[in-house]
Amino acid sequence: MCRGGRMFAPTKTWRRWHRRVNIMQKRYAICSALAASALPALVMSKGHRIEEIPELPLVVEDKVEGYKKTKEAVLLLKKLKAWNDIKKVYASQRMRAGKGKMRNRRRIQRRGPCIIYNEDNGIIRAFRNIPGITLLNVNKLNLLRLAPGGHVGRFCIWTESAFRKLDDLYGTWRKAATLKSDYNLPMHKMTNTDIGRIMRSQEIQKALRAPKKKIQRRVLKKNPLKNLRIMIKLNPYAKTMRRNTILRHAQNHKLKEEKKAKARAKLADKAPAAPKAEPAAKKAKTAKAAKPAAKAKAEA
Amino acid sequence: MHSDDVVWSMLGNRQFCSYKMTTKTQNFCRNEYNLTGLCNRSSCPLANSQYATVREEKGRCYLYMKTIERAAFPRRLWERVLLSKNYEKALEEIDENLIYWPRFIRHKCKQRFTKITQYLIRIRKLTLKRQRKLVPLRRKIERRENRREEKALIAAQLDNAIEKELLERLKQDTYGDIYNFPIHAFDKALQQQEAESESDSDAEREEDDDEDVDKREFVEAEDSELSDFEDMDKLETSSEEEQEEEEEVEKKASHSKWKGKTPLKGPARRKRPHIEIEYEEETEPSTKTKAA
Numbered sequence: 001m002c003r004g005g006r007m008f009a010p011t012k013t014w015r016r017w018h019r020r021v022n023i024m025q026k027r028y029a030i031c032s033a034l035a036a037s038a039l040p041a042l043v044m045s046k047g048h049r050i051e052e053i054p055e056l057p058l059v060v061e062d063k064v065e066g067y068k069k070t071k072e073a074v075l076l077l078k079k080l081k082a083w084n085d086i087k088k089v090y091a092s093q094r095m096r097a098g099k100g101k102m103r104n105r106r107r108i109q110r111r112g113p114c115i116i117y118n119e120d121n122g123i124i125r126a127f128r129n130i131p132g133i134t135l136l137n138v139n140k141l142n143l144l145r146l147a148p149g150g151h152v153g154r155f156c157i158w159t160e161s162a163f164r165k166l167d168d169l170y171g172t173w174r175k176a177a178t179l180k181s182d183y184n185l186p187m188h189k190m191t192n193t194d195i196g197r198i199m200r201s202q203e204i205q206k207a208l209r210a211p212k213k214k215i216q217r218r219v220l221k222k223n224p225l226k227n228l229r230i231m232i233k234l235n236p237y238a239k240t241m242r243r244n245t246i247l248r249h250a251q252n253h254k255l256k257e258e259k260k261a262k263a264r265a266k267l268a269d270k271a272p273a274a275p276k277a278e279p280a281a282k283k284a285k286t287a288k289a290a291k292p293a294a295k296a297k298a299e300a
Numbered sequence: 301m302h303s304d305d306v307v308w309s310m311l312g313n314r315q316f317c318s319y320k321m322t323t324k325t326q327n328f329c330r331n332e333y334n335l336t337g338l339c340n341r342s343s344c345p346l347a348n349s350q351y352a353t354v355r356e357e358k359g360r361c362y363l364y365m366k367t368i369e370r371a372a373f374p375r376r377l378w379e380r381v382l383l384s385k386n387y388e389k390a391l392e393e394i395d396e397n398l399i400y401w402p403r404f405i406r407h408k409c410k411q412r413f414t415k416i417t418q419y420l421i422r423i424r425k426l427t428l429k430r431q432r433k434l435v436p437l438r439r440k441i442e443r444r445e446n447r448r449e450e451k452a453l454i455a456a457q458l459d460n461a462i463e464k465e466l467l468e469r470l471k472q473d474t475y476g477d478i479y480n481f482p483i484h485a486f487d488k489a490l491q492q493q494e495a496e497s498e499s500d501s502d503a504e505r506e507e508d509d510d511e512d513v514d515k516r517e518f519v520e521a522e523d524s525e526l527s528d529f530e531d532m533d534k535l536e537t538s539s540e541e542e543q544e545e546e547e548e549v550e551k552k553a554s555h556s557k558w559k560g561k562t563p564l565k566g567p568a569r570r571k572r573p574h575i576e577i578e579y580e581e582e583t584e585p586s587t588k589t590k591a592a
Binding site: 041042045046050051053054055081149151152153193194196197 | 301302303304305306307310311315316317318319346347371372373374375377
């Protein structure tokens, strides 16, 4: 009917569920998330509709903490032009895909703005029924709400006292955090991150050599033993050497020729009486014979 | 300026950017202020704090600019300048507004402006021509209408109607003398005429019998009350009644002959042959009770 046996590696409740993270790392993360929430580019890239809000970071006065009615809260969001974000949440309400439907996770929707307050005088109850909104107390900021999905840049609306408290909570670089025992903001790796601007600055440009705009391409190798110019490029003295040899050859050749001419003249003088035709022919022959013989002798 | 590189290093590679659309070969940027439409370091409106675009609204082109001074105020971030309708002048305006700006942005703004003017011209040209509107067919309705058309065609019995009409005209001598009749049609017509005359006499006899049997009969409601009144008038004099009888007989006969579904119009607008020939000479018209 069905096979027997147990499953491989049965799942146990005593699996190690929790991980510890260093406190400094956790605080570093929160600082990064808060910093990112102040950059319009990052908040927009996360998908929040903040095209029309007056300012980022958006700080509202403390009266908001005393709101009791959701209607007031909605009116506030509409006046701040943050309602577009809520509309986006409404548009994104849909059914989950997958088995989560039957595991009590049926409906999903987008995250909207995050309201950060200092003291709850009714603000929680005013805002909590608006879809997408999360409420956070400044003293207990939650990274999972500030960077949902692991991506920084959630749209945050601060109340004035909450915003002022950040200084005491995390410190400025000049003074340490008062509400934490021993903490100051993490130091930058670079204070000025605009690398382009740095590179174009006078201080650096002055110290650089001129740029090489010419492109060196591969040169075809030519044989210096056959190609005189390439030889000269490698060894400039080869030019004079070659020149000297040529001149020397020319000189030697000239001397040789002179000698031969002399020898011929001598022979012609010696046998003038002999019949000119025969001796001429003979001479010619002998001369011809003699010449190569003489040359051979000379060369040897 | 300060955070551009940091922002780009996050949006370009690591973090999610909601405007980025990736395809197999290229990345696009869905941001409405993007100059080129591509997701690049130099085209990203989020990663460049000094940026400009050209956008058109209702046929007019605007130059949008953003500078780093207003980076923290999203509501007034984009400053817009209306460009003139004249193409060359608009190019000059772009140059003048973006003087000292990076070459890339100036060039791309002008390119985009050119493209926009070109498509606006095309839109205007197209609206002058007749536009074809595509209307989708509804399958169920089409099928239903076709079937009804067929049925109506059958119901009209065009052949019979045409035949009758022609015979009528023949009878009325509109055609004068015709010598080439189709034989079968002629014979059929003759037969029909004989049948008509027979059925007339039959109908009379039948109706007389019916009247003797029942004097009071219930009749359906009629369309025209006028016809009743007409009848009432006629009934008073006996001679007229006779005439009326004949008329009504004829009408009834014609009614019995009529087989089609289209209602015959005229004074005899009754659904079934009514036995109104109750109007006898001797007896007064019995109380007509209109069927409710």
